Every structure is written in structure tokens, then in C-alpha cells.
Amino acid sequence: xxxADDSADLGRLEGVERVLERFRPAGPPAELRARILAAAPGxxxxxxxxxxxxxxxxAGVAAGLLAAVSLSLAADHISTRIAAxxxxxxxxxxxxxxxxAQLLDGDGWGRQYLAAALRAGPLRPGPAWPATGIKDDxxxxxxxxxxxxxxxxx
Amino acid sequence: xxxxPVTNGLPGPHDDLRLNLAEAYxxxxxxxxxxxxxxxxxPAAAEEAVQQVFVKLAGSGRPRDIRAVAAxxxxxxxxxxxxxxxxxxxxxxxxxxxxxxxAVPNSTRPEVDEALRAALERAIKSLAPEQREVVHMKxxxxxxxxxIAEATAVPLNTAASRYRYALLRLRELLGPYAEEQ
Numbered sequence: 001x002x003x004a005d006d007s008a009d010l011g012r013l014e015g016v017e018r019v020l021e022r023f024r025p026a027g028p029p030a031e032l033r034a035r036i037l038a039a040a041p042g043x044x045x046x047x048x049x050x051x052x053x054x055x056x057x058x059a060g061v062a063a064g065l066l067a068a069v070s071l072s073l074a075a076d077h078i079s080t081r082i083a084a085x086x087x088x089x090x091x092x093x094x095x096x097x098x099x100x101a102q103l104l105d106g107d108g109w110g111r112q113y114l115a116a117a118l119r120a121g122p123l124r125p126g127p128a129w130p131a132t133g134i135k136d137d138x139x140x141x142x143x144x145x146x147x148x149x150x151x152x153x154x
Numbered sequence: 155x156x157x158x159p160v161t162n163g164l165p166g167p168h169d170d171l172r173l174n175l176a177e178a179y180x181x182x183x184x185x186x187x188x189x190x191x192x193x194x195x196x197p198a199a200a201e202e203a204v205q206q207v208f209v210k211l212a213g214s215g216r217p218r219d220i221r222a223v224a225a226x227x228x229x230x231x232x233x234x235x236x237x238x239x240x241x242x243x244x245x246x247x248x249x250x251x252x253x254x255x256x257a258v259p260n261s262t263r264p265e266v267d268e269a270l271r272a273a274l275e276r277a278i279k280s281l282a283p284e285q286r287e288v289v290h291m292k293x294x295x296x297x298x299x300x301x302i303a304e305a306t307a308v309p310l311n312t313a314a315s316r317y318r319y320a321l322l323r324l325r326e327l328l329g330p331y332a333e334e335q
Contacts, residue, residue, distance in 0.1 A: 025188035
């Protein structure tokens with residue numbers, strides 16, 4: 001087949017395409033939609049079911065977040081309490097300790113010394129604390145840190 | 155009736171992606187029905203195919219993304235049509251007589267040529283299903299040969315030659331009608 005034959009052929013085929021384009025395939029009858037929806041039981045409930053699933057999922061996520069935050073707070077609280085009980089937490093700056101710090105030198109090295117002593121552990125509040133008075137507290141502190149022995153030796 | 159090109163019902167990028175069955179029907183069924191009608195050359199069988207597929211969709215728990223649903227429906231309708239064609243070849247029965255084609259309103263040619271419509275229907279029905287399919291995709295869905303090849307799982311050259319042979323056959327069957335255009 002030559003190029004001229006091809007062109008003539010294509011031209012004739014365009015005529016067929018124009019005939020086809022004067023028509024279109026018939027659409028579905030109106031009742032098909034109703035028939036399909038009726039034949040698919042539960043189809044009408046699909047959207048509510050989906051929404052329910054979404055809300056259940058959201059509620060689950062919210063409950064999970066709430067549980068995570070609660071557990072985190074509880075864990076912080078427990079670890080703080082345990083740290084205070086075993087003496088590894090921050091120094092517990094009691095009224096006696098404050099008075100002792102004032103007695104030493106107010107805001108200078110004495111306060112730092114006392115804070116270090118408190119952090120060391122034995123000075124935690126509770127039954128171990130000999131609440132007899134400032135002088136006894138000071139002696140107790142100095143004994144705990146070895147300062148009293150040095151002074152006695154001198 | 156409007157003269158918009160026939161589409162396969164695929165929604166645009168801003169359409170709601172989560173649809174229920176009714177919405178999936180509204181988005182896709184018209185294009186699928188026209189496609190099935192031409193492929194089967196039988197509107198009544200097309201109705202059956204489309205109905206079967208939508209009912210299966212309702213019970214299948216398929217993904218609700220409409221683009222995925224549209225692609226699924228297209229494949230499912232095609233498979234259903236070929237299943238019906240095989241069954242029909244075994245058990246040939248007289249189909250209910252309904253129009254396969256309707257005229258597109260045209261201001262320059264307001265009259266509907268019933269003789270031409272009937273001749274074209276007869277000619278289309280005489281084509282092989284694969285030829286009818288490619289004619290529908292090319293003429294009524296404005297698909298490229300590459301898209302047709304992908305949709306029908308054949309090489310591009312096969313898609314193009316099926317179309318060419320289909321038009322040659324239609325021209326032969328339409329005779330003077332095709333020459334007049």
C-alpha cells in the first residue's frame with residue numbers, strides 16, 4: 001500500500017469516526033441505581049458504619065494518650081518520692097538547714113557547704129535528723145562531713 | 155441530552171475520596187454502563203454486568219478511595235462483560251431489543267437519522283468484542299492508544315490495529331453512510 005493509498009484510507013476512516021461521533025452509547029436506565037442499592041443490603045448504612053469506626057478509632061487514640069500522660073505523671077511522682085527516700089534527690093532545704101546556713105555565713109561558702117552535705121544523703125529529713133537545736137545541728141553537720149574532727153584535732 | 159464526551163466517570167483531584175456505594179454509583183456507573191453496552195452490544199446485558207459488579211463491590215469491603223474504586227470497577231466490569239460474552243456464545247438467546255446508541259444533539263443536523271442509527275448499531279454488533287471495546291475507548295472516552303493498550307493489556311500496536319480494522323469493517327458495513335459524512 002502506498003502513502004497515497006494510506007492517506008485516502010485514513011480520510012475514509014475519518015468519515016466513519018464522524019458517523020460514530022453523531023451518536024453516543026445509551027446511558028443506564030433510571031431504575032438501575034435503585035435496583036443496585038436495593039440489591040446490596042446494608043449499602044445505605046455504609047456511611048454511618050464508617051463514621052462509627054472513625055469515632056471509635058479517635059476515642060481509642062484519646063484514651064491511649066490520656067493513659068500515657070497519666071502513667072508518665074505517676075512515674076515522675078514515684079521516682080521523686082523514691083529519690084527523696086533513698087537520698088539521691090535534690091537537697092531538702094528545711095528550716096533547720098536554713099538556720100544552719102545563716103549561722104555559717106549566710107549566702108557564701110557555708111550555704112554551699114551545707115547544700116553539699118545535704119546532697120550527700122545522711123542529712124535527709126526524717127527520723128535520722130536529730131532535731132535538738134541549731135547548735136546540735138551544726139555539730140551533727142560538721143561530724144557528718146568530718147569538719148568537727150578536724151576542729152577537735154586542731 | 156447533552157453532547158459531552160463520554161467519560162469513564164473518574165473524578166477530578168478535588169473530589170471526595172471516600173464514597174459509599176451510592177456515591178460510587180453516581181460517579182462511575184454511567185460511563186461503565188456505556189462501556190459495557192458497547193462491549194456487549196447489548197444494553198440489557200450491560201445492565202446485568204454493571205449490577206453484578208456494584209453488588210459485589212458492596213459486599214467486598216474494597217478500599218473506599220474513589221480512584222481505586224473506579225479502577226477496580228473498570229476492571230471488574232470488563233471481566234464481567236467477557237464472562238457474559240462467553241456465556242452468551244454457549245447459550246445464545248434473543249436479547250431484549252433496546253437502543254444501543256442515542257443521537258447526540260447537533261444544531262447543524264437537528265434531525266435524527268433513524269436509518270443511520272440502526273445501520274450503525276448493526277455494524278457495531280457485527281464487530282468482535284475486542285474491536286467494539288477499542289472503538290468505545292478511542293471515540294467515546296477519547297483515550298490514547300497507549301491508555302487503551304494499558305487498559306486492555308495488549309501491545310500498543312495491537313490496540314491501534316484493532317481500531318483500524320474495526321473502522322475498516324464499519325466503513326464496509328455502513329457503505330454509503332460513511333461516504334456521505
